[in-house]
Amino acid sequence: MSLITIILKPFYCSQMADNRTRIQQNDLLLHEAVIKNEPAAVREALQRPTDVNCRNNYGRAPIHWAASRGNVEIINLLIEAKCDIEAADKFGMRPLLMAAWHGHIDAVKTLVGAGACLAATNKKQNDLLQCACARGSLDVAGYAITLGAKVQSSDAAGDAPLALASRAGHSSLVELLLQKGAYIDAVNKVGRTALHVACEGGHSATAAFLMSKGASKEARDNSGRTPLHLAAVHRHTELVRVLLDAECHVDAGDNNGVTALQMACAQGCRGIVEHLLAFGANVHLQNNVGSSALHAACAADANDIVELLLAHGADPALTDQWSQSPLSVAGGAAESPPEGFRKAARGSFSAILDLLTATANLEVPQEQADGSTSPRVDDKSRGHSPAPNEGVEHDSER
Known part of the structure; x- marks a missing residue:
C-alpha cells in the first residue's frame, strides 16, 4: 500500500460514509413522498441519488406504498425509474397483490400492463383474486377472473375465494363468484363452508343469500359444528334468528354432543337462548x-x-x-x-x-x-x- 493511499484512505472512507448517509436520507424522502401521495415530491426525490427499491422494516419498497394507495401516476414514475415490480415484502405481498388488496382497479391494470406476474401469491398463498375477495373489491375480482383467475383455488388455510368473500360479508361478490361457477359447499382445512364462515363473522345478509342459493344449512365442520353452532358461540343474535327461520336443525349436537342452546347458555346470551327456545330447543x-x-x-x-x-x-x-x-x-x-x-x-x-x-x-x-x-x-x-x-x-x- 502506497504512502498516498495510506494518507487518503480516511478521507475516502469518510466521503463514502457521507454518501451512504445522503443516499439513505434520499431513500427516506422517497418513501415519504410516495406515502403522502405527492407525485411532484416523488419526481424530485428520484432526481437525487437514491435507491428506488429501498425497503423499510417490513420489506416494503416505494412501489408497495404506491400500489396500496392506488396512485397510477406515482406507479408509472417508479416503473420508469426501473423499480422491481415483483418485490415481495415480509408477508410475501407484491405490488400487484397490494393494489388488489386495497381495491385499486386502475393500479392493478397498470401493474398488469407493466408485466406483473398474475400467478404470484403471498405467504398465505392468496393470489390476485383471493386478495380482492378478502377485501370485497368487486371490480378487481371481476377483472382477475377475466385474466383467468380460478374461482376454485384455495389459500394455505384451504379457503376458496367464495369463503373469503363470505367471511367478510361481501354479498355482491359472493353472487359474482357463484355466477362464475364457484362451488357453494366447498370446505376449507377445518371443514367449514362459505356459510360456516359467514356465520362465524355474523353476516346475516350473506348467510341468507347463500342459503337461498342452496348452501347446506346442516353442513358439519371437523368439530361437527353447523352454521347455527358458530352463530350461537359467536353471539350473533340476529343471525341465529335468520338461521332458525330457514329451518336449521335447532337441536343439532357437535362431536361433543354440545347444542347451540348449550353454547348460548355458556356465553350468557339471553337473546339467542330466547330465539332457540321459541323454535323448540330441547x-x-x-x-x-x-x-x-x-x-x-x-x-x-x-x-x-x-x-x-x-x-x-x-x-x-x-x-x-x-x-x-x-x-x-x-x-x-x-x-x-x-x-x-x-x-x-x-x-x-x-x-x-x-x-x-x-x-x-x-x-x-x-x-x-x-x-x-x-x-x-x-x-x-x-x-x-x-x-x-x-x-x-x-x-x-x-
Whole structure:
C-alpha cells in the first residue's frame, strides 16, 4: 500500500460514509413522498441519488406504498425509474397483490400492463383474486377472473375465494363468484363452508343469500359444528334468528354432543337462548359428558337464563357423568365447570341457588371435611355416575 493511499484512505472512507448517509436520507424522502401521495415530491426525490427499491422494516419498497394507495401516476414514475415490480415484502405481498388488496382497479391494470406476474401469491398463498375477495373489491375480482383467475383455488388455510368473500360479508361478490361457477359447499382445512364462515363473522345478509342459493344449512365442520353452532358461540343474535327461520336443525349436537342452546347458555346470551327456545330447543339434552344447558347457564353465572330455562321445564336434578347437578355447579361444589363450558367469575350465584332450590326443593350440597360433597337426598346414583341404562330408566320414571 502506497504512502498516498495510506494518507487518503480516511478521507475516502469518510466521503463514502457521507454518501451512504445522503443516499439513505434520499431513500427516506422517497418513501415519504410516495406515502403522502405527492407525485411532484416523488419526481424530485428520484432526481437525487437514491435507491428506488429501498425497503423499510417490513420489506416494503416505494412501489408497495404506491400500489396500496392506488396512485397510477406515482406507479408509472417508479416503473420508469426501473423499480422491481415483483418485490415481495415480509408477508410475501407484491405490488400487484397490494393494489388488489386495497381495491385499486386502475393500479392493478397498470401493474398488469407493466408485466406483473398474475400467478404470484403471498405467504398465505392468496393470489390476485383471493386478495380482492378478502377485501370485497368487486371490480378487481371481476377483472382477475377475466385474466383467468380460478374461482376454485384455495389459500394455505384451504379457503376458496367464495369463503373469503363470505367471511367478510361481501354479498355482491359472493353472487359474482357463484355466477362464475364457484362451488357453494366447498370446505376449507377445518371443514367449514362459505356459510360456516359467514356465520362465524355474523353476516346475516350473506348467510341468507347463500342459503337461498342452496348452501347446506346442516353442513358439519371437523368439530361437527353447523352454521347455527358458530352463530350461537359467536353471539350473533340476529343471525341465529335468520338461521332458525330457514329451518336449521335447532337441536343439532357437535362431536361433543354440545347444542347451540348449550353454547348460548355458556356465553350468557339471553337473546339467542330466547330465539332457540321459541323454535323448540330441547332443554333436557345433555352433551357427551352429561352437561345440560342448565349446567352451562349455572357455570356462566347467568341468573336470567337459569330462570328462563327453568320456566321451560329444565331439570335442576339432572346430573352429568361426575354426578354434578346444576345445583352443585351453582353452589361452587364442582371443582371445574361442565365440560366444554367456560367458568364465570363467582358473583351472584346465591340468586341462582335460590331459583334452583325453590324449583326443585333440593338441598344445597354441603362440603365435607375431606373436600367432597354429600350426595343430594334424591340422588339415586349416591354420588356415582349412572350407567347408560340407569339414565334411560331415570328419564322414564320422570
